[in-house]
Amino acid sequence: MEQNTLPLNDLYAPEKRIYVATDCIIFGFDKGILKLLVFERRVDPFxxxxxxxxxxxxxxxxxxxxARRVLNEITGLDNIFMEELKTYSDVERDPGARCISIAHYALIRIDDYDKELVEKHGAIxxxxxxxxxxxxxxxxMIEDALSRLRRKAKFYPIGFxxxxxxxxxxxxxKLYEAIFQQTLDTRNFRKKLMSLKLLIALDEKDKSGSKKGAFLYKFDYKKYKRLQQKGFNFSLFKN
Amino acid sequence: MEQNTLPLNDLYAPEKRIYVATDCIIFGFDKGILKLLVFERRVDPFxxxxxxxxxxxxxxxxxxxxARRVLNEITGLDNIFMEELKTYSDVERDPGARCISIAHYALIRIDDYDKELVEKHGAIxxxxxxxxxxxxxxxxMIEDALSRLRRKAKFYPIGFxxxxxxxxxxxxxKLYEAIFQQTLDTRNFRKKLMSLKLLIALDEKDKSGSKKGAFLYKFDYKKYKRLQQKGFNFSLFKN
DNA sequence: CCAAAAGTGTTCTTCGTACACCCATGT
DNA sequence: ACATGGGTGTACGAAGAACACTTTTGG
Known part of the structure; x- marks a missing residue:
């Protein structure tokens, strides 16, 4: 058979290959509103x-x-939180050709990205x-990504x-209220969040939201990683 | 270019296609022990x-x-609980060729499967x-599947x-003790499980485990589906 | 009658939840 | 001085966690 004469990098020759793509659901959060980055498709069809x-x-x-490559091409950002969502592989999903897509979702700090780069690519x-x-x-994909974000945000500190x-x-x-589409009690939310002891209080205030100003915090990633390895569970909600 | 002359089912011609495979992590539970179904690879390399x-x-x-096709070929089973786990796409993962694998995990009732069929395929x-x-x-993949099973079993009634x-x-x-590798308090476990009111008590006993015999139950899928749509959360553990 | 597994209740502590007022400041 | 958002405490009820003995029955 011809199989034995093939080079080691293609031993599966009688099988058919398929186009493999990735699509990124990119979440942002700006002025209390959850946003998504989309753009105009560069290839036919559509x-x-x-x-x-x-x-x-x-x-x-x-x-x-x-996925990281394309995210970087469009936003200029590196080191972004990104996770595989799931694979979309219906035979009929893409009229252009048989093509599966491995969707990823990403969370970005909306003020971090390179605005010029985004505009240059027609992203919105x-x-x-x-x-x-x-x-x-x-x-x-977007629906699936939102429910994943919700599930994940309940048990992991990805909101940050x-x-x-x-x-x-x-x-x-406000971020949590936007993600879960419900209002939360200020006192209980703060109490729960503080009880985790994972925020580092800073001596600065952000006065953009009010006259009094609100204290700024940083998330203590190192401490979280340590606790997580001991079986600690970040969780802001019971349900 | 040749691209414009291609039929609608291949508009992406300059791009390269990749072999796409699927692998199934098949869990079973027998006599208090968690098991996995594996077999001997049928193709080169290895x-x-x-x-x-x-x-x-x-x-x-x-x-x-x-994934369902291959599971059915080997076990003869249909209508199995099966979910996508994740995609494995490292360039070097398979020396046979560039090939990504979309792993799935499945849970099967170990006494249900067709033993002859399993043996015929050299499965163990x-x-x-x-x-x-x-x-x-x-x-x-197996490690990932186990942690997924653990996570999922905490919040969804998939143990059944x-x-x-x-x-x-x-x-x-015993199943939960096997999945989570820890012993659980009989009284608290039973109390919690019963409080969910999702088991249908039967008038039969299973005497295989003891002289006294233990009552048999069925899981009430219909009720669970109804409750789930109302936002109900199946959860046997806090953490 | 005894070994072996099934089944059952109570107490204490922790955590979630509901709820209302004072504080600081820029205009 | 006032409007605006920031920040705080308490009381109640629900749920989790710890813990030990009785029941059934086949051999």
Whole structure:
């Protein structure tokens, strides 16, 4: 058979290969509103329609590297919180060709990104609730990403990835209210958050939100990592 | 360029395609012990070494259909609990060729499967703690699957998928003890479980475990589905 | 009658939740 | 001086955690 004569990097020749892509659901949080970064699709079919940011996975890169590459190309950002969401592999999902997409979601500090770069690529921040219909199955990806974000934010301190490194408690509460679409009691929220002892109090105030100003905090990642290894569970809600 | 002459089912021609496979981490639970179904790899490289059950994803099937297909081929089972775990896409993960694998994990009632079929394919149940080294990155997949199973079993009633449809409370507790590798207090476990009111008490006893015999129960899936839609949270543990 | 597993209640502590007022400051 | 958002404490009820004995029955 021809199989034995093939080089070691293709022993599976009779099998069919498939296009593999990645799409990124990029969350941001600005002025109390949860936002999503989308842009205009660069390839046919549906060239020009609104789409998540994505790319084909190249032969020499892993899927998460592809996702980081495309995120960096468009925002100029590195070291972003990003996680695999799930794979979308319906046979009919993309009329352009049989193509699976390994979706990733990312959380970015909305003021950090390179605005010029974003504009150059025609990227747009949409309020989450005001998103138009996107191309292919991207709407489903977004729904899935939101429920993942909700689940994750209950048990892991990922909300901080959406806030500036220095943030106030009211800001943090507003973020949770935006993610979970419900209002929370100020006193209980603060008490619970403080009881975790994972915030580092700073001697600065942020006066942009009120005349009195609110104290700024930093999240203590190192302490969290240590506690996590001992089985500690970050959790702001019971349910 | 040749691109414009291509049929609509391949508009991405300059991009490279990649082999897409799926591997299944199949959990079972037998006599108080968590087990995993593995078998001997059917293709080169490493033909004959122990491996998870897998297959290439064909051009005309979704990844989860491929996973169900291969699970059915080997166990004869349909309608199994199965979920996508994650994608493994390191460039170097498979020396046979550039190939990504979309891993799935499945929970099966260990007495349900077709034993002949399993034997015919050279499949073997291994105790989870006594697994030898498997091929490629399958060891990592297994670790990931176990932590997913743990996380999921805390908040969703998936443990029942590993037990016979009729089961006893002590059986169920042993399952949780096996999954979480810790002993649990009988009284508190039973109290918590019963307070959920999701078990249907039967008038039968299972006497295989003791002389006294333990009452059998069924899980009330319909009720659970209803409650879940109202935001109910199945949870046997706080942490 | 005894070994072996099934089944059951109470107390204490912790945590969640509901709820209302004073504080600091810029205009 | 006042409007605006920031910050704080207490009391009640629910749920988790610790803990030991009785019941059943086959051999």
């Amino acid at each position: 060239k020009g329609t609104l789409s998540l940011i994505g790319s084909f996975v190249k032969p020499n890169e892993a899927a998460n590297d592809a 921040w949409y309020e989450f609730d005001k998103l138009p219909k996107l191309v292919l199955d991207h709407d489903i 990835e959406l806030l500036p490194k220095k943030f106030t408690i009211p800001q943090f509460q | 033909k004959g070494t122990l491996s998870l059950i897998g297959s290439f994803v064909k051009p005309n099937e979704a990844a989860n259909d491929a 149940w291994y105790e989870f703690d006594k697994l030898p080294k498997l091929v490629l990155d399958h060891d990592i 998928e590993l037990l016979p449809k009729k089961f006893t409370i002590p059986q169920f507790q």
